[in-house]
Structure formats: C-alpha cells, structure tokens
Amino acid sequence: MAEGATGQRVLILGGGAGGLELASQLAGDGRVAVTLVDREMSHLWKPRLHEFAAGTVSSTLAEISFYMLARMRGFHFEQGEVRAIDRAGGRVELGPMRDDEGRELAPARFLAYDLCVVALGGVTPDFGTEGVAENAVRLDGPEDAEAFRTRFAGAMIRARATGVPAEIVIVGSGATGTELAAHLRNSESGFEARGGGARQGKLLGITILEAAPEIMPGIDPELRRKLVERLKAIDVKTVTDAKIAAVEPDAVRSVSGERWPADVSVWAAGLVGHPVLRRLADFELDDKGRIRVDRTLRSTVDERIYVMGDAASLVPKGAEAPLPPTAQAAAQEAAYLSETIPFLLAGQPVEPFVYRNRGRLVSVGRAGTVGRVRPGVGDDFLIHGQFATAAYNALQRHHQWKVLGRLRGTVAIFADMLSPAKGPALKLHG
Template sequence: MSSTSMRMVIVGGGAGGLELAIRLARQGDSRVFLVDQSATHIWKPRLHEMAAGARRGMVDEMEYAGLAERWGFVFVQGSLRDIDPQARRIELDAMSDARDRPVVGARELDYDVLVLALGGVTPDLGVEGVTEHAFMLDRAQDAEAVFSRLSLAALEATVSGGDQAMETVIVGTGLTGVELAAYLATDAQPAAVAPRKARPGLRVTLVEAMDEFMPSMGEAERRAVRERLENAGVTIHTGCQISRVAADHVETDDGMRFESQLTVWATGRVGPPIVESIDTLAANDKRQWRVRKTLQSFTSPDVFALGDCAAVDGSEAPPTAQAASEQATHLARELPRYCAGENPRAFEYRHKGTLMSLGAAGAVGRLRSGFGRDLQIRGRLASAAYRGLERQHEMVVLGPARGSGRLLAELFSPDHGPRVKVH
C-alpha cells in the first residue's frame, strides 16, 4: 500500500513532530495528521528568552492551522488520552475554555501509522515544595509565568522602595538552567513598572546537585561558561542537594539556605505524564516509550516515537531539539518505505555539537569538525551558529523562500529578536 493511502498521525508539534508532518506532506503523503494541545508552535530552545522578557512574537510563534494549510497536512487540536494499538486508534481528551466550560468532547482518531512526539517535562524528583513554589520551563505558558513572577517581584520591590536585589535561584546546570541564568543576569526585561535605573537589581544563583558544574559538558566548555556567568554576576554552588523549596527560599540537605523570590526548577528531562497512563506500549522508568533503533515501539510496530518522549535502544541521542529534528528527517525517509511494505532502517544519531546562548554574556559551543576533533567556538561565531539551528528549523517550517527571507532580515537587524508569525 502506498504512503498516500495510509493515514499517518503525529502526536506532538514540537521541533520533531512539526518538521516530520511538513516533510511528509511536501513529499506527497497527503493523509498526514498533526495533533497538538496548543494552537501555536514555538521554538522551545528559546523559552528561556521568553522567561526573561521576550514576547511570543519575538520567538517565532506560528499557528499550526496556517502551516497545515500551507503544506497540506491536517491539524487537530487536542490532548492525547489513550492509545489502542489493536484498533489502531487514539483517543483525545475533551477540551474546555479558560473558564472550564466544555467546548469539544472527547474524540477518536484512527491511524495506520502513529508517531509519538510529545516531548518531555522537568521532573520534580520528589522534592518537597517544588510543585507548589518552583517554576519549570517546559512550555510557553511556563516561560510567561516566570516572566510574570519576575515582573511582580520587580513591582513589589519598587513600591516598597527597597534597594535590595531581587533573589532568584535556578536549580540545575543543564542547558536550560544555564541559559536562563545568563539571560536573567544580563538581559532580563521585567514589565516596565518603573524607569530602568529605578528598578532593583537581580541576583541570580545557580545550584547543582552534582559536585561538577554542567556535568554533561566537556571541561573546556564548563570553564568557558562558568567564567562568563560569574563575570555576569551569577553565583554558582555545586554539590548542593535540594531538600525543600519554600515560597521565599530554598534549603539543601546540608543545611544551606538560599533566599529566593523566584525559584526555577531545571533538573533534566523525563517523558510526559501520559506515558504512565498508557499501558499498551512499553516504557522505561524515566517515563519514555521504549523504541527500537528503527524508532518503532517494542510492543507495536505501527507505533513510532521520537524526541524526549522516546528511549531509543542503543542510542545516545540527547533530549534536544537537534536530536528530535534528526529523527524527524530519518522518519520522513523511512515511513513511506514502511507503508510500502519495506523494513525501516535504523536511526543513527550524528552529534553535531552543543551550542549555548548566554544573552549579553555571549555564546559558547563545540562543533564536530568532521576530522576526528571538535572545534571550540565562542563569541560571534558561536552566536551565529546558535541562531543557525533555528534558521534550519525555519527553512523546513516556512520553506526555503520565507526561511531565506527571515535570515536576510535578521542579518540586517542583528540586534532585534525574530518576529515571524504565520497565520
């Protein structure tokens, strides 16, 4: 059976899911359905910028319905509730409005091939007070909540007339925590409750449970990033296991206490909660669906998974947009072959390097050179490479013409954030 007569359903419109839907639709696979709980797509590696004050229009918010009309796939707004592999059917939850009034009832959607691209979330690690008092940075709404708290704290300090710095604690020194710390320390733009010179300062503290700062990174990158953060005024504590998060402070196992008006919890990634409630597909203890090297579920060959919600057998692919994009490119080639009765080939992750945007503190990264050695980059080159990852995404999502236009616009306005919104 050809891929044009097969019903391909993709659940999750992040970097991987959206790129896969567009690639399949552009190839002529006309029965492509993309499901997402949100109406719009945002490039998630820039959520830390939203948290520091960038607006949605500055981080390339795009409406799924407009993209679906442009490329020829079908967009279905909804949240996954269950999967029935035997019937090849998924169930979507009912939807309500902001006042909790019912809008759309529960629905079912049949598939021939299902791709799960739901992304991941930050685990609370069972630490007391995290869910009540800390903010995470998993969705655009989370970033807006961080910005709102930041602005309210600025308002409180301005009204009270105090001149003490606002205390912010970020737990975790992965990419999310480090990039957010840098932007808050150098580029934070709370709502204008007072002239900038009259606002209180912002003191940022990074706390890491491991003895080593950024334990997943190489020594050279760790040193470069730490130096830039400390020069920007960020205080870094390692070997500090958090035991409790309160409304106004954070406590550690060894009795340390960090005052905090804003606590952000950035302690890695696990799969979404829905994984635990779907017992028809094999999963691991990190709430990820277990898939073979072909990205097929161990328990149902018609179900594929990519990105943070998938644990790929034998793969070292990290929980990044870059890895999800590579998997989407792979499946765009393999799913039509699978629908035609051929066996899909194994996915091979090709690590291209790691890039970090540190706001006014610059950018740091390491790129794979292709000659057996990595190339360390900093400054403008690293900043350009960092933006290049998003530009590649835009080339797929917007098409070569619009993507190139966006690139040229940024070259002529390098100091302004992107303002692309597709309707």
C-alpha cells in the same frame, strides 16, 4: 482524518520541536495524508522558552498557529488532548475540548491511523522534593513561561521601588537553568532607571544551585571552564554540591540546612518522559518514563507506532545510554522519519537511524561564543567568535526552514534579526 492521494494515514501526536518538523516535511512530500495533533493551538519552539519566560522575546516563531501552518504546509491539524492509543483498533483517543468555564467546545474523538508517531515530549521531574509543585516554576510549556514572566516582572518592579534586589534561585545547572540565568541578566537592563548605567544599583541577584560537584554535569571540561568564566562575568552565582531538601514560598533549602532566599524559584533539574506516556498504551518504558524504541525509532511493542524526540528512549549502536533529550536529536529524527515513513507504509525495509552529534555551542552575547563542534565523523574541535555565533544560530534557522519552508523561513529569520532581543546572552545547543 485527512485523506491523501494514497489513502495512507499518518498520525503525529505532538507538534513540538520534532513533531512539527516531521509533519511539515512529510506533508510536503504529498505521498501520505498527515494529521498533526496538539493540545495547544500554536507552536512554541521550546529552546526559546526561557527567553519567552524572561519577557524579552517577540519572535515570528515564538508562537505560530498550528491551523495556519497546516494550511501552509498541507497537513491536517486536530487540536486536542491525547488520552490513549487503542493499538488493536489502530486509533487514538482525544479528550473533549473545553473553554475556561468548562463548557464543551469539541467532544471526545477517535482518530484512525495506518502509522502513528508519538512526539509528546517530556517534563521536569521533582523527584518528590517537598514544595516544588507549590512554590517553584518549571519551564515545561508556554503556561509555565507565562507564570514565570508574571512573577519575575512583579519581583523586578518591587526591587525597583524598594532598592532591594530581587533574588531568583534556579535549581539545576543544565541547559535550561543556565540559559535562563543568562537571559534574565539581559532583561534586567530593561528595568534599570534611565541614565542609571549598567549594573549600577543592582536590581537582580541570580543563583544557580547544582547537586553535582560541578556545574553542567557531563559537559566537556574546557567548555565548562569557559562557561563558569562567562557566568561570573555576568554576575551569576553558582553553588555546587547543593542537594535540595525543599522549596519554600520564599527560599530554597538544602539537605545540609543552607537557605537561599528567593523571590522566584525555578526548578530545572533534568527531564523525564511526559506522564501521559505511561497511560497511552502498554509501551515498554525506560527508567525515565520514555518509550523504548529500536534503531528505526519503532516502539518495541507495536510495528505501527514510532516514537521520537524527548518521548523516545533510543540507545544508539555501541552506546550504553539513550540519546539525551535535545532539539538537535528531535530534528534529526524528524528528517529521518520523513524519509523512511513512505517506505514503511509500502512495507519496505529501511536503514536504521544514525545520530550525528553536532557538538555543543555556548554563545555569550556580546562577550562572544565558544563551543565544541563535530562537523564530520571523528572531528571534534573548539571554535569561537563569529564562526561559532553563526554555527550557534544554525539549529533554530534549520527549524524555521523546515517548518515554514525556505521563503517564509527566511522572512521569519530576518524578522528575528531585527527584533530588539535577538538572542540570549548565553545559549547552549547539544
């Protein structure tokens, strides 16, 4: 592992929305030696996964090499699958790396740490529902996005050739499902015949199925009303009270016997901690398999292990439930840990993490953007139009600046703005 000026070694497991921001900020400080571990060789910012899946995005930050970022930002990158943490020995075990034919590229290794941060993210659970693993696509990582893209393109080519619309059925009306639906509607136009005119000779039917009585459970009612309006405007069908019994090869079936034919089924119902978290060590987990932490993000069982992002179960002061799994929370936790870790390594006390809910924003492409934001403590108001669009872009801009630095981040942002698919038809932050 990299040796820094102080010799204090910080090992960050997972280079996603939270882990990579932490590595970039902490290494830039120069006070500690930072090693980032990820099983992938490049970083993909998860909130854009659905755009990648729909096949329309080509972003500077859509995929960016960890090896290159490490050189740029001054941390060490170690590619490999995290297997376990040896808490007593203060080291992490990585499995061997193999190529597609199973030949070993790098042996199993151990990496030592003085402080370890777990940022391994989460996955979409199937709740034991029949046929999900075999027949549905889940958007948990780049390989899922790739699988969806291949199936979606195939269905669209068939629809174009036969004149029978492709049917995409999305189970779950949370951020992932709703954003994917809106973006698919955008990508449909790419398959339309020249001169065919928008929505002439429909090529794509999109249905969102939600088990709860309303879509986006937990969202502000006024935002929901506007969201439903927008989904209708882009011809996305929503069905509530749809409790799913099974995903079949060509349909989704509910407990009450309804059946929705599907060329591609997407399972986007909730998020739990990554299964590897259960195997890592004897951590205390919550009912969603996330590691319980105290208000400094320290794991409840080990003072040298911290947890952040979707992997962490953090109940803020005065709250009853843990923070929701969002990039917004992961980014704030990364900023917090980048400030506290040097103090922790020096054995000094730190203030607890305070989450600031910046609100939710829904951007509906050409039709505008609406949202509820909280710019200051206690404030909470609805915004729309240009202001909302600018605010909506802020989360990703923030990520690009933190990861790439101000200059390169700005260049990446301009590249994104010039890209033919510069944003989804509908986007939610929260």
